Amino acid sequence: MKLPIYLDNNATTQVDPRVFEVMIPFFLNDFGNAASKSHPFGWKAEEAVDYAREQIAALIGANEKEIIFTSGATESNNLAIKGVYEMYAAKGNHFITVTTEHKAVLDACKHLEKLGAEITYLPVGSDGLLKVEQVAEAIKPNTVLVSVMYGNNELGVIQPIREIGKLCKEKGVLFHTDATQAVGKIPVDVLADNIDLMSFTAHKMYGPKGIGALYVRRKNPRVKVTAQMDGGGHERGMRSGTLNVPGIVGLGKACELARLEMDAEAIRLSALRDKLENALLNLEESYVNGSAEHRLPHTANISFKYVEGEGLMMGIKDIAVSSGSACTSASLEPSYVLKNLGLDDELAHSSLRFGLGRFTTEEEVDYTINCVTEAVNKLRDMSPLWEMFKEGIDLKSIEWTEH
Amino acid sequence: MAYSDKVVDHYTNPRNIGTLDKSKNTVGTGLVGAPECGDVMRLQIEVNDETGVIQDAKFKTFGCGSAIASSSLATEWLKGKTIDQALEIDNMDIVEELALPPVKIHCSVLAEDAIRMAINDYRAKQGLEPLISEKVHH
Numbered sequence: 422m423k424l425p426i427y428l429d430n431n432a433t434t435q436v437d438p439r440v441f442e443v444m445i446p447f448f449l450n451d452f453g454n455a456a457s458k459s460h461p462f463g464w465k466a467e468e469a470v471d472y473a474r475e476q477i478a479a480l481i482g483a484n485e486k487e488i489i490f491t492s493g494a495t496e497s498n499n500l501a502i503k504g505v506y507e508m509y510a511a512k513g514n515h516f517i518t519v520t521t522e523h524k525a526v527l528d529a530c531k532h533l534e535k536l537g538a539e540i541t542y543l544p545v546g547s548d549g550l551l552k553v554e555q556v557a558e559a560i561k562p563n564t565v566l567v568s569v570m571y572g573n574n575e576l577g578v579i580q581p582i583r584e585i586g587k588l589c590k591e592k593g594v595l596f597h598t599d600a601t602q603a604v605g606k607i608p609v610d611v612l613a614d615n616i617d618l619m620s621f622t623a624h625k626m627y628g629p630k631g632i633g634a635l636y637v638r639r640k641n642p643r644v645k646v647t648a649q650m651d652g653g654g655h656e657r658g659m660r661s662g663t664l665n666v667p668g669i670v671g672l673g674k675a676c677e678l679a680r681l682e683m684d685a686e687a688i689r690l691s692a693l694r695d696k697l698e699n700a701l702l703n704l705e706e707s708y709v710n711g712s713a714e715h716r717l718p719h720t721a722n723i724s725f726k727y728v729e730g731e732g733l734m735m736g737i738k739d740i741a742v743s744s745g746s747a748c749t750s751a752s753l754e755p756s757y758v759l760k761n762l763g764l765d766d767e768l769a770h771s772s773l774r775f776g777l778g779r780f781t782t783e784e785e786v787d788y789t790i791n792c793v794t795e796a797v798n799k800l801r802d803m804s805p806l807w808e809m810f811k812e813g814i815d816l817k818s819i820e821w822t823e824h
Numbered sequence: 825m826a827y828s829d830k831v832v833d834h835y836t837n838p839r840n841i842g843t844l845d846k847s848k849n850t851v852g853t854g855l856v857g858a859p860e861c862g863d864v865m866r867l868q869i870e871v872n873d874e875t876g877v878i879q880d881a882k883f884k885t886f887g888c889g890s891a892i893a894s895s896s897l898a899t900e901w902l903k904g905k906t907i908d909q910a911l912e913i914d915n916m917d918i919v920e921e922l923a924l925p926p927v928k929i930h931c932s933v934l935a936e937d938a939i940r941m942a943i944n945d946y947r948a949k950q951g952l953e954p955l956i957s958e959k960v961h962h
Contacts, residue, residue, distance in 0.1 A: 729862050731888035735827065735835055746862055746888075755862065766860030803841045803892065805866035805884040806859060821858035822937070 424739040426785045430625075430778030431574050431602060431720060432743060437627035437779065440674045444629065447667035455664045456655065466666045473673025480676040481619065482610035483636050489656045490669055493633035494601040497620030498525040498568075500635055500660060501597045504646025505566045505618070506533050509595070513563030515539045519551055519580075520761045522570050526599055530568075539563075547763050549578040549711035556585050557592075566595045571603035571619075575745065575758040575774055576711030577720025579603065586615030595644060601625055605679035606717055607687065611636055617644050623668065627779055628675030632668030635660075690777050691718035693786050697775060698723065700790040704797055706810070710745075710759060710772055719777040722759075724768045727807040728800045733773060736796030740789050745772035767806075767816075827889055828923035834893035839900050842882040844868040852946025854938040863887035863931065865895045867938035869902055869910070871946055878902050878910060883938075890928040894918050894935040907943055911955070 427435070447469060455470045457463025474485035491497045502516070518530055520542050530540045541559045545551050556567055567589050572579050582598055589596035597618040603609055604619075605626030611619060622633035637659065638644045645659070652661030698721045701707055706726040722745070725733065730744030745756035746769070755769035775789070801807040809816060827835070844851045851870050857863040864887065870880040881899035885892045897918055902910055918924070918932035944954040 727886060729887050729891075731862070732835075732886075732892060735832075735889040766862075770859070770862040803838060803884050804886045805855065805864055806886045808843065808884060816859060819855075821860075821864070822856050 422782070422784050422788065426740045426789060428775045428777060428781065428785075428789060429741045429743055430781075431577070431774065431776035433624045433630065434627045434778050435780055436624075436629055436671070437675065437678060439678060440628050440671045443674045444667045444671045447670050451666075453666070455666055456653065466664075469666060469670050470664055473669045476673035476677040476680075477634060480609075480680045481604060481621075481636060482612050484639060486657075487611075487636055487639050489635045489637055489659050490664060490672075491633045491635055491660055492631055492665075493624070494523075494599065494620045494622035495525040495633075497622070497633050497635040498523070498599055499529050500646055500649050501618040501620060502526065502529040502566070502568060503533065503649055504659070505595060505597070505644075506536070506538060507647035508645050509565045513565045515541070515561055515564040516566045516568065517541045517543065517556060517559045517564060518568045519543050519545060519570070521545050521549060521573055521576075521758045522568070523574060523599055523601070526568055526570070545761055548715075549573060549576045549758075549762055550715060551580050551585075553581050553584040553588055557588055560588075560592050560594055564592075564594050566597055568597040568599070571598050571600035571609065572606070572717045572720075573711070573758065574602050575756060576722050576762075577602070577717040578711040579607070579715045579717060581715075582616070583614045589617075590615045595642075602717060602720075605676065605683065606719065608683070611638070617642070618646070623672040623675050626675050626679050629668050629671045632665050632672050634672065686779060687718040690781070693781060693783060694719055694721050694775070694777055696783075697721060697777075697786050697790060701725075701793060704794060707797075708768070710762065710764065710768075719781075721775045721777075722772055723775070724764070724772040725797045726768060726771055727804045727810055728797050729770055730772055732800055733771075733793075733796055736800060737789075737792045740792060742776075743774050745774070746770040830897075830922050831889055831893040831924070834896040834922070835889040838883075838892060838896045840880075840882050840896065840903075841884060843884065844870050844880065844882050849949040850946070852942040852944070852949065854941030854943075854945060856934050856937045856941055857887070857891075859886065863891045863934055865891065865934050865938045867895055867898060867935070867942050869942050869946060871907065876906050878905050878907070887931065887934075888928075890922065890924055890931040891934065893922050894924075894931045895938065897921060898935045898939055902939065907946070910939060910943060913939055 453462030453466035455466040474488045478485040595617045599620045604621040617638045619636040624630040708724045710722040730746030745759045759769035846853045854867045865885045867883045869878045872879045881902040883895040885895045915932040915936040
């Protein structure tokens with residue numbers, strides 16, 4: 422077994438060697454510009470891009486003409502939200518989203534607020550989930566767009582996308598989902614889910630960084646977004662810029678592999694994740710954050726009470742994970758996603774996110790269980806909070822000196 | 825962010841973890857920070873009645889590696905010092921010794937606060953006035 426172990430697959434994934442393999446020619450001999458219509462270099466590039474569109478569309482139940490290439494999910498989210506705002510300004514200015522969305526969605530919405538948009542930020546329950554009734558109650562005559570992420574990056578919880586999609590369709594409101602963590606991991610079908618716009622990216626599913634896509638529905642209804650990048654009019658005028666052909670080829674292959682292997686991979690990863698989680702929950706005062714039922718197969722977010730996350734990560738230095746603690750940030754604010762579940766800040770500071778992936782082995786999971794268990798016990802032995810807890814002192818009864 | 829070798833050393837082999845009997849009037853306890861900020865330090869000193877020298881120091885810390893290292897280092901420095909000498913420990917000495925980056929300076933501030941609070945607690949037990957901290961952090 423090789424150290425360090427990578428368990429941060431919600432941040433990014435290794436490129437699958439099979440994906441890398443098919444990309445190589447497009448850096449070298451087949452380097453043409455897909456927009457060059459006058460010679461074989463361009464034709465070959467265009468052909469490769471068209472084939473990738475088919476591979477991508479097949480994974481999400483779309484038509485290949487509905488795929489708009491971008492630089493990644495952040496750009497896709499920006500294009501969807503700002504592009505809809507501009508395109509549908511005559512219809513209304515009210516958007517609905519959720520407090521636990523990725524910053525790419527939240528900050529795009531904040532930007533629109535400055536331009537005069539009215540944004541409703543719906544809260545989630547203690548399990549991290551939104552209820553479709555909340556969306557129904559928030560929709561108004563001037564509502565243009567509902568944007569709800571498919572699977573949460575920190576918790577892995579899966580929102581009731583199909584119900585929300587159905588509701589939006591009935592109400593005649595556009596529905597966007599940031600499906601960055603979900604596409605390639607669980608079945609996503611834009612038709613069955615009534616999704617109008619969907620953001621996703623290659624590097625979360627064993628493809629390269631720097632390439633993503635926005636699904637934009639063409640029928641029932643025909644959706645358009647105002648370009649946020651002006652230029653040569655690529656991608657049906659919605660996103661200009663020379664196509665990243667090697668990246669697109671990689672995204673296509675990554676989608677094809679995900680489509681073929683997703684079912685088996687999800688079974689394998691959820692078994693490994695459950696093994697990891699059950700073993701770590703054997704530790705006293707450890708808790709799963711977010712719904713354990715409606716969850717991506719590869720993600721576990723666990724709080725180890727009375728142990729600080731960053732300190733814990735230092736104790737497991739051979740394992741790459743991330744923490745909801747933000748001891749390094751100037752604000753000392755822990756994860757806003759965890760806070761929005763109504764967790765005490767203290768529990769948010771004590772959380773670790775484990776993101777398993779295609780290349781995670783059982784041996785690595787076993788090593789992680791031992792390592793984390795040891796580190797938590799060691800840090801609790803030096804934690805004044807743990808000592809107080811063991812003595813039965815209520816931490817809330819103490820007057821802390823905030824700093 | 826990479827930690828300095830000294831932070832790693834204190835984190836891996838923390839000095840003087842433990843608890844002193846806070847009911848003794850020769851023991852002073854400082855508890856600083858807050859769980860919701862992600863740092864809590866408890867630092868204790870035991871002062872020799874006759875010599876006025878800190879003969880033992882213990883800590884327990886909930887926090888990141890730099891917070892643990894700052895408090896571990898503080899206990900090491902406190903042992904064998906008089907109260908007056910202990911008051912001279914400045915948070916910037918800790919920053920320098922551990923090569924803490926700017927985002928971790930608050931860990932050293934917390935350790936200095938803990939030292940002062942422990943000394944004041946000891947002074948209160950001895951019937952002395954609390955010291956007024958010359959420096960005001962936060």
